[in-house]
Amino acid sequence: MVKNLTNVTSLSGNGMRDWLIQRTTSVILAAYIIFLLAFILCHQPLDYMTWQRLFSHFGMRLFSSLFLLSLFWHAWIGLWTIVTDYIKSASCRLISQLIIIIALFLYFIWGLVIFWGTPL
C-alpha cells in the first residue's frame, strides 16, 4: 500500500511529486551546466565583453532564473532527504531544515539579483 507522505516539512507533501520534481529539475540543471561549460570552453580565452553579453541576453536571464528555481527545489528535496535520514532528534532536524531552507531561499534571491542586475 502506498502511504501518503505526512511529513510537514516536505514542500510538496507528496513523495511521488517530490520524486518527479527531483528528476525534472535535474534535467534543467544538467542542461544549464553543460551549456555554461560548453560556452566557457568554446570562448577561450574568455573576456568580460563575451561573458557580460551572454548574461545580459534576455533569454539567458530567463534560463538563469529557471536554473536558480531548479537549484532551489532540487537542493531542498536532496537535503530534506539527507536530513530526515540521518538526524533523528526532531528539534535538531527542524532547526537544520529551517537553516537550509532559509539559506536556499536567500541564494535564490541573491542569484536573481545577480542575473537580472547585470548591466545591458
Next chain:
Amino acid sequence: MSKRPINLNLLTIRFPITAIVSIMHRISGFFLFLVIPVFLAIMALSLQSPEAFFTVHSCFAHPLVKLLILAFLFALFYHLVAGIRHLLMDAGVGEELKPARLSAVLVIVLSISLTGLMGIYLW
C-alpha cells in the same frame, strides 16, 4: 534463533560498488550545496565590472585555486553522471544487477576521466 551466518567483522565487510556509488551521490550533492554561495559570489564578481572580472580571472590562474576548481568539478561531474544513471534506471534501462554494477563502475571512471581532462586543460 535462526542459524543464518552473521558477519560483524567490520574489516571484512565491504560495500558493493553500487552502494558506494549511491552514497557518493549523496556526499557530492551535499558538497555542491555547500559550494552554492561560492559559485554565486564568483558569478556576481565576474559580471560586476571588467576590473572585477579580471580579478576573478587572475585568481583562477593560481595553482591552489585550480585544485579547488578541480575538486568542485569532480563533485559536479560525479553528481551529474550518477544522476544520468539514475534517470536511465528510472526509464527502466540497466536495472538488473549486472548492468547496474557495470554502470556504477562507469560512473566512477567517467567522472574521474572528465575531471582529469579538465585538469589537463586547466594546466
